[in-house]
Amino acid sequence: MKWSSVAVASGLFTSSNALLRFGCSQLTVQRLDPLVNPGLIPSTHLHQIIGGNSFNASMDIKTHDLPTVSTCTTCQFTEDFSNYWTAVLYFKAKNGTYKRVPQRAQQGMEGTNGGMVVYYMSDALFDTAQKSSVTAFKPGFRMLVGDVTYTTRDQARDFRQLTYTCMQNEGTRSPEYVDFPKTTCPSGIMINHRFPTCWDGVNLDSPNHRDHVAYPESGTFESGGPCPSTHPVKIPQILLETVWDTKQFNNKADWPADGSQPFVWSSGDGTGFANHADYVFGWKGDSLQKHLDSHSYVTASTLKTQTIAQQNKCTVKDMVGENFDGWLTKLPGDIMA
Template identity: 75%
Template structure:
């Protein structure tokens, strides 16, 4: 899908400078992936999904307008009917069985069932000025970051901003690692998904859901790195933080006998290098544009918020009818 011209890409979207931070409750946990496996029921592995309740097996951009088809969102801002999803974390016990790791709400968002914290920013997270200019996403925009087939550090170099934080408490953000933490984490494991921030200005999507976007040519978004000439339009940085509550699995006597870390993504990856996340833009009308134009830091008085209890009410039906609670002999859909 393309915009008609580069003029439309630059001329119709005002430059923005702001940072939004908000929580989203669990919309559903199912083997669904309308971006990579559209129409496939079930998809290859389990995902945890947040956002608008129009999420479905197939979501073709020309036929699926998220704001008009959704009746609720699991996110704090009621104008955000976007969908965001990642793989699900499992613990593999010494006897070879698996148990899904629960998700933990961050401070100030207690009561949120599952879910993530979402950021949209125009500068580094700690920069309260947020002075840089970025261009808000257009309707129909979608992208994927990461590669489910990655199994080593060299493979993961193309996605240098997909990381993990071994947390000691709720304030932990550093240090970050590219693979799974090797030791027990007192406060859980935070998975950090930072999406590319440079756009080609033409395509709202590409066949692999990645070629229309890019990381900066040099440096990072946080360091103000410049975009490559092939992708000149600077987008907001989307960061997803998911806290996996691994505290119940910190007894090393339950870990593999060789002492290796016991966590595995729902895709079957034991290294952590396959970390990936998907995004379907679905903000209502120009609400994101207005919010980013507001020059705000975290707060967004121009947006409507809803209570955590209302966020938790927004769900979608179970389309796969698959049991993945308790101890499992194998990962859903994955033969190990």
């Protein structure tokens, strides 16, 4: 599906300046993937999903309007019915069995059931001015970052800033690595997904869910690098932060006999280079644009909030019906890592 190219040529996009940071509790954990495996129940590997409760195996770009068909959201702002999802992290023990790693809330969001913290930025996170102009996403927009088949650093260079942080305490945000940490992490592993920030201005999606978006042609998003001519429209950077509570797995006696790091994605990847995330836009009306136009930093006076207890109540039914907890001999989908 396409957005009118006339809008790009005639400058009809509204530009804006702002940063938004908010928490979303867990909506569901299931083998569903409406982008890569639309209609397939179950999908190839397990995902953890946040956002609006219209999430399901089939979310057709022409008919599935998230704000219309959702009745609740797990996100702090009630106007955000978007869906965001990533693969699930597992611990692989010395005996070859697997156990799902729980997610935990960040400081100040205690009580949140798993989930992630979401950012929308027009400039680097540390830039309180947020002066750059960006264009809000359009209804039906969706994208994917990362590649589930990647297993090497050279392959992973296709994507920027899909990283891992070994948290020493609650405030740890650096250094960031592109593969799994090799040592124990006292406060867990934070995994960061930063999406591309340039759009072709026409297509709401593409066959691989990536070609309609791009990174700056030089420099980075943080340095204000320009968008390429093929993707001239600057969009907000979405950053997802997921804290995986690995503390219960910090006994190295339970790690592989060769001392290698023990964590694997639910897709079976043990390198970390298959890190990936999906996004389907679902903000109600022009609520995201209005916020961006407010030029605010973190605060969101134009948006409505709900309590963490209300966020936690929003769920979807189990559409797959499989066990993914406890100690497993194989990852869900009969995957071996």
